[in-house]
Amino acid sequence: MTVTSAVKRRKKSGASFAYVDRVMNGLARSIKESNEDFAKKERDANEAFRKEMRTSHEEFARTEWEALEAFSKEMRTSHEEFARTEREFREAFSKEMRESQEAFQEAFSKEMRESQETFQEAFRKEIRASFDESDKRYNTMREKSEKEWNIKMGDIYNRLGDLAEYTFVPEAILEKFKELNYEFDNYCRRERVIGKDGCAKAEYDVVLRNGDTVALVEVKSTLKYEYVDRFIQQIGVATNEKYRGKKIIGAVAALEMPNEVKNYAMRKGLYVIEQAGRDIKIDTKDGKFKPKIW
Numbered sequence: 001m002t003v004t005s006a007v008k009r010r011k012k013s014g015a016s017f018a019y020v021d022r023v024m025n026g027l028a029r030s031i032k033e034s035n036e037d038f039a040k041k042e043r044d045a046n047e048a049f050r051k052e053m054r055t056s057h058e059e060f061a062r063t064e065w066e067a068l069e070a071f072s073k074e075m076r077t078s079h080e081e082f083a084r085t086e087r088e089f090r091e092a093f094s095k096e097m098r099e100s101q102e103a104f105q106e107a108f109s110k111e112m113r114e115s116q117e118t119f120q121e122a123f124r125k126e127i128r129a130s131f132d133e134s135d136k137r138y139n140t141m142r143e144k145s146e147k148e149w150n151i152k153m154g155d156i157y158n159r160l161g162d163l164a165e166y167t168f169v170p171e172a173i174l175e176k177f178k179e180l181n182y183e184f185d186n187y188c189r190r191e192r193v194i195g196k197d198g199c200a201k202a203e204y205d206v207v208l209r210n211g212d213t214v215a216l217v218e219v220k221s222t223l224k225y226e227y228v229d230r231f232i233q234q235i236g237v238a239t240n241e242k243y244r245g246k247k248i249i250g251a252v253a254a255l256e257m258p259n260e261v262k263n264y265a266m267r268k269g270l271y272v273i274e275q276a277g278r279d280i281k282i283d284t285k286d287g288k289f290k291p292k293i294w
Contacts, residue, residue, distance in 0.1 A: 164221045168253040168273060168280060170206050173217055176273065176282045177208060184208035184215065193241045201241065202234040213247045214238070217273070223254035228265045239294050248294040253280070268292070 170187040177184060186209050193202040206217035216238060218231040235250050251271035262272050262283070269292020272283045283289070 164219050164253070164255050167255060167275065168206070168217070168219045170208070172280055173206055173251075173253070173273060174208055176280060177215060180282060180284065182208075182210070182213070182215070184210045184213075186210075193237055195241075202237040204234065204238070213249070214243050215249050215251060215271075217251045217253060220252070220254045222256040223252055223258070223261050223265070225261055225264060228252060228261065228268060228270065231270075232268060235294050249291050250294070251282070 170189060174184055174187055188207050189205065191204050191207045192200045195201045204216045205219040206215075208215035208217070216231075216235055218227065218234075220227055231250065231252060235248060239246075239248055249271065250269070251273055252265050253273035255275060257272065257274050262274070265272055266283070266285070266289060269290075271289075271291055273280055274283065275281075
């Protein structure tokens, strides 16, 4: 091979390599451009997809919210309707129960009143009959007891009267009046003042006399206010009847003599004769007592 041929071949080979480089460079640019275009399209596609997904998600969320809102509204409406229906049912049921209860109570109360009235009337009749029978028995027993009591009390009073008269005998009373400078020369028991009609107008248990002065003495087992007042009235009878023109003094004697009654008699001007152990005495309040002269 000649030098020229070799140079020519070398030049020809270099031209081929340059072409190949250009082709390769062009291909590389094409690939790069294709890759860049693909990446851009991929990015655009991804962006579009994400945008579409966001839109779909928002639409889905809105649709879901609307559905939930509609469901909630429907549920509230149903709940309110159910509550209203339940309330109306309860009110109707309560009203019916009240009416039934009132009717039952009225019927029961009426029956109870009628039964109670019947029972009370029968009970009252039975009680009245029982009371009537008890009253009869009680009255019979009371009358019997009163008779027995009166007999016993009469016997006691008689015994007390006898004891009082035995205690306050005229002789002892006469002696006690002598201690007060009264000179009575005679006495008597149970002296009566007889009126023009022949009936006794007054009676005195003990009478002491000495000419122009008379002492009238009332003897009791127990001295009472009414005994004092009645005795003073009897003294008035004596001044107008049997002992007219005489000086009359009065005295009361008793086995039992309450202080208030004793003081009452002395304020009325009566001498008071009472027991003093086995003796008797006339109380003059230590000489301060002034008897009344009728």
